[in-house]
C-alpha cells in the first residue's frame with residue numbers, strides 16, 4: 115500500500131486508493147441529469163473529507179455508463195466503425211464538419227457527442243448514401259481514393275460520383 119496522498123479539496127494527507135463496490139453519480143448531459151452507476155470502480159478517496167478522484171480509466175468507465183444511459187454510441191464503437199471504413203480521423207472529421215480533436219475526444223471517451231451528432235454518426239456509419247453525399251459535398255476527392263469503395267455506396271458507380279463532383283466544381 116502506498117502512503118496517503120494530499121487531498122486537493124481539504125489539504126489533508128488522507129487520500130488512499132480503493133475499489134468501490136458501487137459508485138453512483140448524477141451526471142449532466144445535454145441539459146438533462148442521468149443517474150449513472152458503476153460496479154467495482156477503482157478510485158482515490160479522501161478519508162478526511164470524502165472527496166473522490168478518478169484516473170482516466172475509471173472516468174472512462176463512468177462516461178461509458180453515461181453513454182449507455184443516454185443511449186449514444188460507445189466511444190470504442192465510433193473508432194471501430196471508422197476503421198472499418200478505412201477512414202482516417204482527419205478525413206472523417208472533415209466529412210462530418212467537426213474538428214479532428216473533437217472526433218478524437220469522442221473516440222477516446224474524453225467527450226460525449228451531443229444527441230444530434232450521435233444521430234449523425236449513426237447515419238454516417240449505417241447509410242452509405244449519406245457518406246457519398248458528404249464526400250461529394252466536401253469535395254474531398256482524396257477520401258474516395260484513401261477510403262476505397264467502402265467509403266461510398268458500392269451500388270453507385272464512381273462515374274456517377276465523378277459527374278456530380280465536376281458539377282460541384284463548376285458551380286463553386
Ligand SMILES: [Zn+2]
Pocket residue numbers: 121122123124125126128160161162163164165
Ligand atoms: Zn479531503
